[in-house]
Amino acid sequence: MAGSMGYQLSFNQIWTNFDKLAEGLLLSLGLAFISILIGAIIGLVLAIWYVSAGRVARTFISGYVEFIRNVPLLLLVYLVFYGLPTVVNISYSAPVSFVVTLSLYAGAYLVEVFRSGLDAVPKGLLDAGKAMGLTPWQRLLYVRLPTMTRITLPALSNTFISLFKDTSIASVIAVPELTYGAQWINNKTFRIVEVYAVTTVLYVVTGYAILFGLRLLERRFRVER
Amino acid sequence: MDAIIYSLPFLMNGLGVTLLVSAIVVALSLVIGVLLGIGLIYGPWPLRWLIRLLSDCIRGIPILVLIFVVYYGLPPLGLNLSSFWAAVLALTVFKSAHVIEYVRGAVTSIPRGQMEAGMAIGLIFPQRLRYVILPQAMRRFLPPWLNGVTDAVKGSALVSLLGVVDLMQAINQVIGRTYEPLPLYVLGALMYFAINYSLSTLSKVLERRYSYIRE
Numbered sequence: 001m002a003g004s005m006g007y008q009l010s011f012n013q014i015w016t017n018f019d020k021l022a023e024g025l026l027l028s029l030g031l032a033f034i035s036i037l038i039g040a041i042i043g044l045v046l047a048i049w050y051v052s053a054g055r056v057a058r059t060f061i062s063g064y065v066e067f068i069r070n071v072p073l074l075l076l077v078y079l080v081f082y083g084l085p086t087v088v089n090i091s092y093s094a095p096v097s098f099v100v101t102l103s104l105y106a107g108a109y110l111v112e113v114f115r116s117g118l119d120a121v122p123k124g125l126l127d128a129g130k131a132m133g134l135t136p137w138q139r140l141l142y143v144r145l146p147t148m149t150r151i152t153l154p155a156l157s158n159t160f161i162s163l164f165k166d167t168s169i170a171s172v173i174a175v176p177e178l179t180y181g182a183q184w185i186n187n188k189t190f191r192i193v194e195v196y197a198v199t200t201v202l203y204v205v206t207g208y209a210i211l212f213g214l215r216l217l218e219r220r221f222r223v224e225r
Numbered sequence: 226m227d228a229i230i231y232s233l234p235f236l237m238n239g240l241g242v243t244l245l246v247s248a249i250v251v252a253l254s255l256v257i258g259v260l261l262g263i264g265l266i267y268g269p270w271p272l273r274w275l276i277r278l279l280s281d282c283i284r285g286i287p288i289l290v291l292i293f294v295v296y297y298g299l300p301p302l303g304l305n306l307s308s309f310w311a312a313v314l315a316l317t318v319f320k321s322a323h324v325i326e327y328v329r330g331a332v333t334s335i336p337r338g339q340m341e342a343g344m345a346i347g348l349i350f351p352q353r354l355r356y357v358i359l360p361q362a363m364r365r366f367l368p369p370w371l372n373g374v375t376d377a378v379k380g381s382a383l384v385s386l387l388g389v390v391d392l393m394q395a396i397n398q399v400i401g402r403t404y405e406p407l408p409l410y411v412l413g414a415l416m417y418f419a420i421n422y423s424l425s426t427l428s429k430v431l432e433r434r435y436s437y438i439r440e
Contacts, residue, residue: 007301070375070421071414072382075393079414082400083407168287172386179290192297200294204285 039106239395258324
């Protein structure tokens with residue numbers, strides 16, 4: 001049928017421009033990786049703070065979490081890239097702006113993950129720490145955090161995959177990640193069906209390859225309960 | 226500030242389009258997702274295998290890429306859709322795959338004994354579904370699904386990239402005239418927030434109400 005429409009599939013020009021997709025894929029992974037690192041720090045700090053925080057601080061943390069979770073990521077990307085520089089006297093490149101946005105975004109999701117992770121640490125472990133004479137800080141550092149990390153590992157994997165897919169939105173502010181690479185090749189070659197076919201496969205295969213690797217890691221560090 | 230007040234009717238039109246897109250997507254994906262979800266659980270193995278593959282692949286594609294695939298990819302194959310319907314189709318496909326998973330989660334959480342009890346009192350399969358499984362699964366389905374509706378509303382902002390004048394695009398067009406990005410983006414964020422926060426709060430209320438159900 002496609003043949004009768006006069007559209008012939010031809011992947012040659014996709015392969016000659018494949019470097020755009022390969023570099024884009026690497027940048028996508030990099031953006032997701034940096035964002036989950038910063039997001040994890042934000043999430044962890046706020047989750048620990050939340051437990052001992054007063055009412056005002058709790059409202060502030062919940063406000064941040066609910067705001068980010070209920071607004072489209074696209075709008076947040078625009079807000080940080082086009083909106084903020086008009087009032088704050090700073091200028092940043094599109095990739096930096098996107099990492100800031102995606103980190104804040106990841107942070108909001110990870111606060112919840114870490115909060116439930118901290119709750120899920122078996123009380124017996126903390127009692128054992130107390131019995132050994134560990135100070136509250138030592139219990140946090142040596143008992144709660146390591147156990148929580150192992151408990152939250154599956155949720156962290158899912159968040160990473162989800163962030164990896166969200167990096168496609170960086171294309172709207174011309175960050176040369178995978179989706180932008182696809183658009184670039186399309187503008188140059190008009191091989192729209194082919195370029196998106198290859199791009200889709202790249203996203204799906206990379207996503208599941210990472211997920212598979214992370215699942216192995218999770219099995220290795222699973223907490224027996 | 227004046228510009229924002231003057232542009233409010235225009236933004237409201239955009240908000241209407243956002244709600245329309247979301248409503249169509251939510252309704253269609255509910256029907257498709259529930260049917261395929263039941264197919265995934267009770268269907269013959271080739272069907273189960275096919276639905277599992279489709280759902281996994283679709284959920285592995287960024288929604289933005291899926292929208293471009295449908296919008297730019299279908300015309301060369303002989304199917305022309307307006308940008309509005311292309312966006313609706315892409316979002317529906319994406320949402321359906323998620324609804325399939327909510328259905329699977331809800332139905333498989335109902336203990337096997339319920340199905341067997343239905344069998345024991347002589348109900349045929351559609352009756353067992355209709356009177357035994359689905360009413361119970363409904364309570365586990367509703368909270369995550371409702372929470373997923375916020376994803377549809379948020380995802381609908383991507384239709385702006387195809388030039389559909391939804392809330393997101395209306396905001397960008399007003400900014401294009403007034404050069405006041407921050408107040409308008411904040412206003413837009415608050416509008417999305419109002420819709421989605423109500424939905425996610427309702428989801429939490431329902432979850433708490435139905436939490437008495439135990440295995």
